[in-house]
Amino acid sequence: MNFSLYIAKRYLISKSSNNAINFITIIAAIGVILGSAALFIVLSGFSGLKDFTLEFTSIIDPDLKAEATSGKSFTLSQKEIMQLENSKSIAQFSKVIEERVFVTFDGKSYPNAFIKGVDGNYDQVNKIDSVIFYGSWLAQKSNQIVSGLGISSSLSFGIVDYGKQVNLYVPKPGKGQITSLKQAYNSFDAVNVGIFDVSEELNNKYIFAPIDMAQALLGYENLQISAIEFKLKPNTSEDDVRNELKEILGNKVVVKNKAQLNDALYKMLNTENLVVYLIFTLVLIIALFNVIGSITMMILDKKKNLKTLFNLGAQVKDIRRVFFFQGSLMSIVGGVIGLILGVILVILQKAFSLVMLTNNLAYPVTLKSINVLVVLITISILGIIASKIASGRISKSLIEAAS
Structure with missing residues (x-):
């Protein structure tokens, strides 16, 4: 066994004759243990919050989405539709139209909504049924809509109120003087049949409608759409499907996955995760100052033993390694x-x-191997640096001065 490592182990598990040094060593070990435990718990808690947040947004996000490369829409051909239907990698796809609309109901107005016209396959591509907490999903070839909770609350409408319909308006394209409201807007009177609840942002944004209603409202042609949303078959390679869609649809679309569709959200969550990691790493660094102090006190306490080792032929670098190994072992084991x-x-x-956010919702945590690895690497690197700093105090003059 390595001479320096053997002595380091003995020093680590043996008590010093000085109770103050034993007390400092115990505090240093507890600090490392609590610091690494806190870092792991916080990372696991943040991973849980991240998964919890993305769980809701991903409900109405498809596996892949093809959007227009330029402009707001593109046109599909019957040949392209047949190729998509015959694909062995695509389980289902849904044609989608999205555009901003002005919504009114019973004298109230809501200017920040988006209509999302969807075809009959939409509920097979996304789990929209699971977030409709009141009412039902819409029927195609009808004037039915499904609204977000935020929009319905702002305008104070419920479901299936045929006496008071929801009015949707979209500005007409073109030039010239406007002399009436009908000249300025395309409009549609709709009946709300369902209310969905996903997240505050989406609840305040979307109104789902049949695709033919959206096409009529926006003046789109039959196969003119804003996007295509895809559900992939199990164990399908995303890259392979991207390449296939590139061959079928060409350069008129750009294909995005769930992470790219929620790019801003992912960036925000990853940034917050990094900030939390850095803050608790700083806490861990402060805890490791106790390790430096403990090793330094141990060096001063063992000066006579160090001189004996030196006289027996041990090199200064070997004696430094004793305390380097001791500090490293204390950090890694802790x-x-x-x-x-x-x-x-x-x-x-x-x-x-054990910890609840609300009466019905526990604080979400996720056990991930990457968090274990991050904590191990962090504590190992910081412990080695701290041990190197402490053991560097040993010099030949310090050893020879021992009496």
Whole structure:
């Protein structure tokens, strides 16, 4: 066994004759354990919040979405539709039209809505049925719509009120003087048959409608659409499907996955994750100052032993390695113990909901191997640096000065 490592192990597990040094060593070890446990728990908690947030937005996000490369729309051909239907990688696809609309109901107005015209396959591509908490999904070839909770609340309408219909307006394209409201807008009177609840942003944004209603409202041709949303078959390669769609649809579309559709949200969550990691890494660095202090006190306490080792032929670098290994072992072992405690607490939170956000919602946590790896690497690197700094205090003059 390595001479320096053997002595480092002995120093790590043996008590010093000085109780103050034992106390400092215990505090340093506890600091490392709690620091690594806290870092892992926070990362797991943030992973849970991230998954919880994306779970709702991904409900109405398809596996892939083909949007117009330029402009707001593009036109499909019957040949392209047949090729998409015959694809072995695509389970279902839905043609979609999206555009901003002005909504009014019973004297109230809502200017920030978007109509999303969808065909009969939409509920097979997305799990829209699971987020309709009041009413039902719309029927094609009708004047039915399904609105977000925010829009329905702002305009104070419910479902299936034939006496008071929801009015949708879209500005007409063109030039010239406008002399009446009919000249300025295309309009449609609709009946709301369902209300969905996904997230505040989407609840305040979307009104779903049959695709032929959206086409009539916007003046689109039969196969003129804004996007195509795809559900892929299991175990299908996303890259292969992208290449296939490129061959079928050409350069008139750009294909995006769920992460790209929610680019701003993913960036925000990843940035917050990085900031949280850096803050708790700083806490861990402060805890490792105790390791430096503990090693330094141990060096001063063992000066006579160090001189004996030096006289027996040990080199200064060998003696430095003793305390480098001691600090590294303290950091890594403490980090592993902290990780084990963190994993246990995360498992208990998932199983028994120890911490609640609301009366019915437990704080979400996710146990991920990447978080274990991040904590291990972080504590190992910082522990090695701290041990290197502490052991660097040993010099030949310090050893020879021992009496």
